[in-house]
Amino acid sequence: MPAGTPQKALSRLLGEIGSVDAVGVEERVAKYAARSIKTASKVQGLKLAVSMVDLTTLEGKDTEEKVASLCRKALRPSDDPEVPQVAAVCIYPSMVRYARKHLGRSPVRVASVATAFPSGQTPFRTRLAEVKAALADGADEIDMVINRGAFLAGEFGRAQDEIAAVAEACGRATLKVILEVSELETYDAIRAASFLAMRVVRPGDFIKTSTGKTSLNATLGNNQVMIEAIRDFYLSTGVAVGMKPAGGIRSAKQALQFLVAVKETLGDAWLTNRRYRFGASSLLNDLIRQLQKQKTGAYQAPYYFSENSDSY
Amino acid sequence: MKIQTPTRAPRRPSTAPELLFGDLWDYDPAPETADPKLKARYDLFIGGEFVPPAGGKYFESVNPATEAKLAELALGGPDDVDRACRAAAAAFPAWSALPGRERGKYLYRIARLLQDRAREFAVAETLDNGKPIRETRDFDVPTCAAHFFYHAGWADKLEYVAPGRRMEPLGVVGQVIPWNFPLLMLSWKIAPALCLGNCVVIKPASNTSITALKLAEIFQDAGLPPGVVNVVSGPGSTGGALMAHPAVAKIAFTGSTEVGKVIMRSVAGSDKKMTMELGGKAANIVFDDAPLDQAVEGIVNGIFFNQGQVCCAGSRLLVHEPVARTVVSKLKARLRVLRVGDPMDKNTDVGAIVSRAQLDTIRGYLKAGVDEGAEMWQPPCRLPKKGFFMPPTIFTGVTQSHRIAREEIFGPVLSILTFRTVDEAIEKANNTEYGLSAGVWTDKGSRILRMSTELKAGVVWANTYNKFDPASPFGGYKESGFGREGGRHGLLDYGRLVEEGRP
Numbered sequence: 001m002p003a004g005t006p007q008k009a010l011s012r013l014l015g016e017i018g019s020v021d022a023v024g025v026e027e028r029v030a031k032y033a034a035r036s037i038k039t040a041s042k043v044q045g046l047k048l049a050v051s052m053v054d055l056t057t058l059e060g061k062d063t064e065e066k067v068a069s070l071c072r073k074a075l076r077p078s079d080d081p082e083v084p085q086v087a088a089v090c091i092y093p094s095m096v097r098y099a100r101k102h103l104g105r106s107p108v109r110v111a112s113v114a115t116a117f118p119s120g121q122t123p124f125r126t127r128l129a130e131v132k133a134a135l136a137d138g139a140d141e142i143d144m145v146i147n148r149g150a151f152l153a154g155e156f157g158r159a160q161d162e163i164a165a166v167a168e169a170c171g172r173a174t175l176k177v178i179l180e181v182s183e184l185e186t187y188d189a190i191r192a193a194s195f196l197a198m199r200v201v202r203p204g205d206f207i208k209t210s211t212g213k214t215s216l217n218a219t220l221g222n223n224q225v226m227i228e229a230i231r232d233f234y235l236s237t238g239v240a241v242g243m244k245p246a247g248g249i250r251s252a253k254q255a256l257q258f259l260v261a262v263k264e265t266l267g268d269a270w271l272t273n274r275r276y277r278f279g280a281s282s283l284l285n286d287l288i289r290q291l292q293k294q295k296t297g298a299y300q301a302p303y304y305f306s307e308n309s310d311s312y
Numbered sequence: 313m314k315i316q317t318p319t320r321a322p323r324r325p326s327t328a329p330e331l332l333f334g335d336l337w338d339y340d341p342a343p344e345t346a347d348p349k350l351k352a353r354y355d356l357f358i359g360g361e362f363v364p365p366a367g368g369k370y371f372e373s374v375n376p377a378t379e380a381k382l383a384e385l386a387l388g389g390p391d392d393v394d395r396a397c398r399a400a401a402a403a404f405p406a407w408s409a410l411p412g413r414e415r416g417k418y419l420y421r422i423a424r425l426l427q428d429r430a431r432e433f434a435v436a437e438t439l440d441n442g443k444p445i446r447e448t449r450d451f452d453v454p455t456c457a458a459h460f461f462y463h464a465g466w467a468d469k470l471e472y473v474a475p476g477r478r479m480e481p482l483g484v485v486g487q488v489i490p491w492n493f494p495l496l497m498l499s500w501k502i503a504p505a506l507c508l509g510n511c512v513v514i515k516p517a518s519n520t521s522i523t524a525l526k527l528a529e530i531f532q533d534a535g536l537p538p539g540v541v542n543v544v545s546g547p548g549s550t551g552g553a554l555m556a557h558p559a560v561a562k563i564a565f566t567g568s569t570e571v572g573k574v575i576m577r578s579v580a581g582s583d584k585k586m587t588m589e590l591g592g593k594a595a596n597i598v599f600d601d602a603p604l605d606q607a608v609e610g611i612v613n614g615i616f617f618n619q620g621q622v623c624c625a626g627s628r629l630l631v632h633e634p635v636a637r638t639v640v641s642k643l644k645a646r647l648r649v650l651r652v653g654d655p656m657d658k659n660t661d662v663g664a665i666v667s668r669a670q671l672d673t674i675r676g677y678l679k680a681g682v683d684e685g686a687e688m689w690q691p692p693c694r695l696p697k698k699g700f701f702m703p704p705t706i707f708t709g710v711t712q713s714h715r716i717a718r719e720e721i722f723g724p725v726l727s728i729l730t731f732r733t734v735d736e737a738i739e740k741a742n743n744t745e746y747g748l749s750a751g752v753w754t755d756k757g758s759r760i761l762r763m764s765t766e767l768k769a770g771v772v773w774a775n776t777y778n779k780f781d782p783a784s785p786f787g788g789y790k791e792s793g794f795g796r797e798g799g800r801h802g803l804l805d806y807g808r809l810v811e812e813g814r815p
Contacts, residue, residue: 019755021775024606027613034446036342036658044337228605231331235641238329259337264649268336 006154013156013192017232020187020225029220032260042256043294046287047084049255050077052273054111054244056090056281058212064098067091071102078288080295086284087273088141092117093134100138111141111176115166118180118211120145124162131169141174142166143279145211146193148183156196164200176206176244176277179226182216187225194229198241204274206242212279217247223258227265240269246279252290255283333648342658344445348436350522353384356392356545357528359399360538365546366391373522376442377655377664377699385521388546390553393513396542397559400484400511403539408481408509416467419506421534423460426453426527433523435656437495440522442664442700443618444655455780456499459798462782463503466803470508473800479807481509482585483561488551488575489524490567491517491666492621492722498524500786500797501564502541508807510562513542515554519667521545555579562586562806566623568720569746569791587795587805589623589787591720592748594769595741596626596777597731600634602753606775608642611726614751614777616650616662616704620724621670623792624749626777628717629728630737636730640708647691647704654696662724664699671700674723681707681716686727712743720746734759738766747789751777770796 037045055074057066067089074086088109089099099110112134115127131142144166150159167175177197181190197207207226210217223245230241243262249255255278262270270276285305293299353370355362369387374380386392407415426433434448443452470479485505489497494516505512516524521543528543544550548571555563555575562585565575569590576586596614598607614626631639655663665671682688686707695701702724710717710727717727731737741750750769752760764772770788773779780786785796795805 018605019601019603021603021606023776024603024609027776028606028609034450034658035339037339038342039340041338041340048337231645234329235331240329263337264333267331268334269332271336 006152009154009156010189010192013195014188017191017195017229020191022187022221025187025221025224029224029261032220032257032264035257035260037256037260043291045256045259046252046291046294047082048271049252049259049278050284050287050291051084051087052277053086053284053287054088054090054246054277054279055086055284056212056246056279058090058092058113058117062092062095064095067095067098068102071099071108073284074108075103075106077284078291080288080291083288083291087277090143090279093130093137093139096134096137096139109140109174110138111143112139113143113145113211115144117143117145117178118213120147121149124165127162128165128169131166135169135171135173139173141176142170143176143178143208145178145180146197148180151184151189151193151196160196160200163197167201167205174205175201176208176242177201178208178211178246180211180214181209181222182214187222190222190225191229194226195233198229198233198239201241203239204242206244206277208244208246208279210247212247218245218249218258218279220257220261224261224265227262227270231266240275242275242277243270244277244279249278249280250282250286252283252286255287331645339659341654343654343656344431344435344438344449344658346431346435348439349432349526350383350436350439354386354522354525354545356386356388356396357525357531357541357543358392358396359542360532360536362528365389366395371518373440373519375439376666377439377696379698379700382439383522385518385525385545388515388544388550390550392544392546393550393553393557396513396544397484397486397554397557399539399542400513401559403537404481404483404511407511407537407540410509411468412470412507413468415506415509416464418534418536419460419464419467419503422530422536423457423464425530425533426457426460429530430454430457433495433526436526437523438655438663440520441491441494442655442666444660444663445658446660447618452493452496455782456495459496459499459503459782463507467507473803474809477809477811479508479803480810481807483510484559485510485512485562485564485806486554486557486560487512487514487564488554488567489514489516491520492618492623494520495523495527497566498527501566504797504802504806506540508803510806511540513544513554513560515544515546515551518545518547552578560584564795564805565589569793572793585805587787587797588793589795589797590748590791590793591746592623592625592788592792593628593718593720593744593746594624594626594749594751595628595630595744595767596751597630597737597741597753597763598632598635598639599737599752599754599756599759600632601755602635602775603755604635604639604642607753608639608646610751610753610775610777611643612646612650615726616724617778619662619665619702621666621722622778623720624771624778624786625722626749626751627721627726628741629726630731630740631728632737633730633732640706640728643706644689644691647706650691650704652693652695652701652703662704665702665723666700668700670722671702674702674721674725677716677719677721677723677725678705681710681714681725681727684714684716686710686714686716712740718744734762738763742766742768745791748787748792749773
């Protein structure tokens with residue numbers, strides 16, 4: 001089948017799902033940032049955000065001990081028992097066995113990036129084998145990257161078939177499809193890629209903004225485009241897909257703004273870690289710092305909380 | 313090329329999926345707490361001083377969100393107008409003789425002093441008018457300051473307004489402004505007038521005079537020479553006396569078309585220069601190729617900004633038939649998360665209607681809409697017990713002959729009509745006595761250009777709505793008035809062009 005030019009493939013799909021105006025999106029999300037979240041609603045929002053964190057380490061220098069330490073942090077993020085556990089730890093496939101060991105049967109899930117994260121540039125059978133290996137080692141969730149090369153070349157069918165095959169391979173595990181928005185560049189392309197992914201994933205699977213390995217990661221703007229796509233898809237099919245912004249969300253204030261966006265776009269049903277996650281590492285400590293501030297009325301000295309995710 | 317891959321799970325839901333906008337995570341009250349520094353009683357500002365009215369009478373200004381009294385305002389009458397006009401005329405020779413750059417310094421100073429006290433003014437404006445603090449803080453006060461800055465910049469460049477000609481001021485300018493944007497309308501009127509060397513007598517709306525009189529404090533602090541700006545508060549008849557005063561060389565009015573016509577009749581035969589910015593019934597036109605979520609946001613900004621009490625509000629929504637159902641359902645979902653209530657809460661999107669009288673007018677239109685056969689929808693929302701509140705309201709099934717499609721409601725009420733072709737959209741949009749503004753939503757650039765030519769409206773916004781900038785002229789066609797405010801065009805309405813070398 002002739003693929004046509006990339007632009008034709010994109011405009012054909014946009015003709016079906018509708019396009020996005022960048023100026024309008026920025027204007028909408030500016031209103032989220034202007035929301036003022038105070039007192040009890042702030043505490044509730046911060047705790048909700050903690051419960052949505054996919055605590056992440058994705059480094060060449062990761063070791064079993066590093067992952068073990070991350071798992072302990074995930075299980076008990078703070079000495080304050082009111083702070084909930086995080087949703088998952090997110091690691092490379094080679095670390096899955098260690099994470100499984102240290103998390104045991106706890107509700108904290110093991111999420112593994114796979115499919116030649118972050119570039120995705122290996123033969124598809126290799127990527128699929130990586131997914132299967134991570135699952136065999138005990139991963140509960142797979143964070144795959146889409147084939148951006150195929151997408152940008154207009155080969156939507158290929159990009160989508162690969163997502164479908166990974167979804168198939170996931171079995172009972174949850175799939176998160178990373179669009180890598182910084183490489184798609186436009187909001188139109190982000191919306192198109194969101195639909196490509198949502199049409200082949202299962203209810204309860206996620207779409208995710210980025211790998212965190214490029215210059216631009218999750219922003220309120222691309223979060224908005226993706227949650228609007230999720231909303232439109234849900235209203236037309238009844239299939240509820242989750243959302244995971246990842247990378248670049250470092251402060252509690254930012255996290256609350258993302259939650260405001262979810263509340264006002266997708267509604268209450270998405271205010272849960274079954275449907276919304278934050279891919280982050282240093283965010284967790286800022287959330288805990290702000291919770292302490294709400295409790296004691298004072299900010300603790302900076303050395304109480306590490307800014308550096310390396311030292312979890 | 314295959315886009316849709318068949319999937320395993322059944323994709324048809326048994327019941328229509330719905331979004332849940334409940335209170336699982338509710339925002340706590342976030343009241344703005346800055347002190348508005350209101351005085352218990354405001355006198356008239358004439359000749360650089362606060363003076364009691366000749367009649368010795370005062371009237372109350374109330375907070376529309378609580379119905380509590382805010383302050384007492386001087387009830388100015390014809391005698392006070394006369395006194396103010398004399399003060400302005402006395403100040404004119406020296407003020408107009410100042411080099412432009414000297415006048416510019418005063419305008420810069422006013423703008424900066426307003427910025428310094430921005431929060432205080434935002435709170436005062438919200439208390440007085442009922443509009444949300446988010447709008448006064450982010451729009452009214454900053455845009456007001458921007459107008460003073462912009463015209464300060466023009467003041468030393470007046471010889472470049474028109475090549476080979478220079479701008480001369482007109483003399484004393486009489487200005488009457490409405491209650492919907494008290495500070496902003498005042499800056500639209502005063503800043504260009506002062507820039508050119510005119511002197512001003514202004515009458516703010518009786519409902520909302522407090523911030524004008526607070527700004528008079530800033531004129532004092534800025535050292536503006538006495539009499540250059542005079543503020544006379546009072547009822548509509550005082551505005552009439554101002555418009556008709558013989559010392560007034562130019563009148564500038566913003567308000568309803570009805571009152572505009574009365575004013576024009578009263579000054580017929582005089583040589584007063586006039587600009588009128590009157591009512592509107594703008595069409596906001598959404599084509600099927602438009603980015604719909606952003607269009608919905610634009611529709612919301614167009615009609616629910618300032619509770620719809622905006623002369624250029626996008627009060628008629630014209631939707632392309634193929635997307636009409638989608639747009640209405642997206643709009644309803646958006647309205648469910650608009651927050652109506654205490655204007656002082658930083659999270660409030662829709663505040664209070666300015667007065668009981670205006671609330672009654674809007675209610676009258678709701679009844680008319682239902683009686684004439686349109687279908688009304690309002691999102692569920694809890695309104696405060698006291699104060700003048702109205703939930704955002706949309707009417708579907710509206711036709712051109714309905715009153716809610718023809719008359720300016722000046723409230724948060726949207727009438728939705730549909731169209732099939734571009735020609736039909738233009739025909740329907742222009743089928744109104746008004747012509748102030750319009751909006752076009754489409755992905756197609758050539759269509760935007762065609763619409764902006766054929767729509768008989770002073771402003772046409774493309775893929776956005778309700779955007780204002782001091783550099784952009786604003787004004788109407790047909791019964792929406794004449795003359796422009798803002799930009800170079802706005803300056804031309806406050807002076808006369810004289811050929812170089814002539815007196």
